[in-house]
Amino acid sequence: TATGNPIEVLGQVDPVPGHSINLTIDMKLQQIAENTLKDQMLKLQTAKNNPFPNAKRGAVVALNVKTGEVLAMVSIPSFDPNMFARGITQIEWDGLVNNPLKPLVNQTIASTYPPGSIFKMVTATAALENKMANERESIYCRGVYWTIASKKDWKPGGHGSVNIIKAIAESCNIFFYEMGRRVGIDEIEKYARMYGFGELTGIELAGEKAGSVAGREYKKSIFKSSENKRWYPAETLDAAIGQGFHSFTPLQVADYIAALANKGFWMKPHLIKSIVDENGNVVLEKKPEIGGQVEVSEETLDIIRKGMLGVTQPGGTAYSVFADFPISVAAKTGTAQWDVTKTPHGWFAAFAPYEDPEIAVVVFIEQAGSGGSTGGPVAKAILESYFHLHEDDEKEDYLIQR
Template identity: 35%
Template sequence: MTEFRSPDQEMQRFRRRVVVALLFILSCFAVLAGRFYYLQVVRHEYFHTRAEDNRIALLPVVPNRGTIADRNGKLLARNYAAYTLEINPSQVRRLDETIDALSAIIDIQPRDRTRFRKILEESRNFESVPIRTRLTDEEVARFVAERYRFPGVEVQARLFRDYPLGAVASHMIGYIGRINDRDLQRIEERGETANYRGTDHIGKSGLELSYEAELHGTTGFEQVEVNAGGRAVRLLDRQAALPGNDLELTLDIELQQVAERAFGDRRGALVAIEPNTGGVLALVSMPTFDPNLFVDGISTKDWQGLNDSPDLPLLNRAIYSAYPPGSTFKPFMALAGLAAGKRTIEQRVPDPGYFVYGGHRFMDHKARGTVDLHESIVVSSNTYYYQLANDLGIDGIASFMRQFGFGERSGIDVPGEAEGVLPSPEWKRERFRKPEQQRWYGGETISVGIGQGYNAYTPLQLANAMAIMVNGGRVFRPHVVRHVVNPRDGTRRAVESEPIRQIPLNPKHVAAVRRAMVEVNKTGTGARAFAGAPYEVGGKTGTAQVFSLRGQRYEEGKVAERLRDHSLFVAFAPAEAPTIALAVLVENGGFGSQSAAPIARQVIDFHLLGRKQDDPAPEDAAGAESQ
């Protein structure tokens, strides 16, 4: 018998199903509505910001780097705009194939590939890396026509640093280079990460390094609306970058060029200072190098050529290399003897051509009977200063010389300055480990008195000490920058040129030493170099041993070139009111009158007369000063 379902029961069952389905649908809508409310109301600000970030890109605007000019406005470091072909490694799958394809459109040399690989190793993966710089307009046009083939490759307009005089004054000016990991760490430590966004280069040496904070400027930004492909649609807002400050130097670049030419192919250094301000007029280290090589990343070949050269062109000899001062130390020893009361200006002392101490005979090159202070400087008597050193003692010498900046950094605004060595018992105890090496011996004091022994000073220290002597004992901090100039409003901030301390020198003592130094260039060891000069100039020649002769006679022609004595000369001019004090060192140049003094003559001629004299004939070695 067939069972029939009740219509009422079926209807009730259907209605229950409809209610359940309706409740399920309503629940889903409730969940969606809740989710919509959460996203649109509760998290509105968050997602609005995210959406804006996707729509708006914040791009850094790199500031113009400040320029560097000499005291007469001659530009030594400047900027210029050029196009660069850059690859973003994170957006390029087959890097080598892409570069090969690009080379069919734009000339890419092996050195460009080598530099690209080197920069790529130092860069973060999301940064664009230049494969070619300084593109011509024609090269830019060829690439733009086929840009669609190269995703991740762009042509960018960049500012480049340029040093128009090339190798001139390069050790002082320095150079910039691409930012590496060490630079990034220093930037982060200073809390300047935001200010270096978009910046690829930073000062690496010289003034470019020491004045980086002034030269860099302040980074700006642009708010740009972008499409889904990341391309700019329109500019929404812009905060302009503030250019870096310009540097105006105390340096006279023409004087610098005269000095560098005077050295020729010889190694050495020259520092010239304004005695009344501490401003550096010339700072020469030879040989030199072209800083433009470093701007785009120096090639391996160029780097090896500089780094492996036996002449060490990257070494700043003017402020870093320390040398025995030789007889240029004697004018300061004379002042020390007068100040300590160990000598008087007129006092004559025996000069038999040697001095005996502890059974050892310290030799001079000539016996003179007796000499006074004036003659001791003019003829460069070693015996006079052997005796004086013994009378003063090492502590007396060290305490007096320290006042002139010997053995300590001057604080010049060019980085890399060395302390030098002002010998003393305390220095020796710190320098050596073994007790027998730490002991100070009296015989060592005798050698210190003539600028030998442990004495070692930079050309900067010698020039600065000479400037202090001739300005009456006022100690300035040597500086190369005279003004920091704001390019926006032209305001100039002077670098401090007030004396930092005063040495209590007796004017009569200083005058006596200065008279003797003037006579050096009239009838003494510097006479040949300054023959016919239409001005009076004070000076002192010096010769510094490179190695010990061990009692043998020095014969220059029989000694290897790099083992010959160093040639030194210190000077001031004009004698009555000095406007320049300088120190010259020629490595392995022999007697001071032979190499260093003629260079000083050319520099002083140009400084006082505005012209360059021909090199005087070198003085015969037989008439030169003692070591």
């Protein structure tokens, strides 16, 4: 009735005990990732010298590269899910949905960003596979590029003589502008898609975005006038260093790093480890599944990995962060421009150990500037925890095993 009294019972379904889900998340690693990212963002916002007041959104993804298990997944700002369990008030709901920092959005899968220099391994792949570059050839970087359009390097005066390994380690824009000119946008797009960009990862979460890959067809799809639909050579240069029309999620970047670590394969990322019933019987056990493969030579991947190792070694863009790290880390830093009037985003992506990779870590902070100095310390803390470097007995055992 209108007063809520039942008129007739048509049937009844008794409740049954639900199943329990075991996640792949490593709780200790998750806490380290979340707390370290929060602390780093606060430091950036409040720094006395050169602060980054808008570094208020960030994300972390850590993957087991051999299985695809998500070990940590952080999106800041976040919210307390218990608000929904106890019954969220209208004021609380309005506070969440009207917050310009969008705490309800899982940035690891539902926000896309230009990758900046972490994309350079894609361009390196295209150049090496097309025989447009090799380990022996060097290009002299004076800090400016003028073959197609006037472009500058991030380092005034340039990097001097660089081969592809040094170009990755020092993130030389001039080298990759030239590689972009040589291979062209179609090959850059081809290999970007081969690494899984522009496609959903398939993780068991709602709201994932596929992002976009720079290319002729994509540009045609977003502009109406024929003049704007045309692809220009200068746009190829932008695409070669991860700028322009590229836009990826942190989880996609984690898959990409895992592929570089794992001989060209990446495992499908997943959060569910198993599902058990009320009696403890396993209803579903998630097994590793190949997510994709980059069909390139082992030599190409070896050269690129050498460049990534150089990032954390003397002269590399993250050496200052990892100079005292006892385990070899292959990495790439990124500073992604997205609005000429605003501070670039910062990326840091890595895998370790270099010799036999186990874990891939990606850190992203909006409007934080250089990824090496901003995201690098967060990744370092996560790797320290993963390898038990602050627990003397476990550290000693691990290093002996290595």
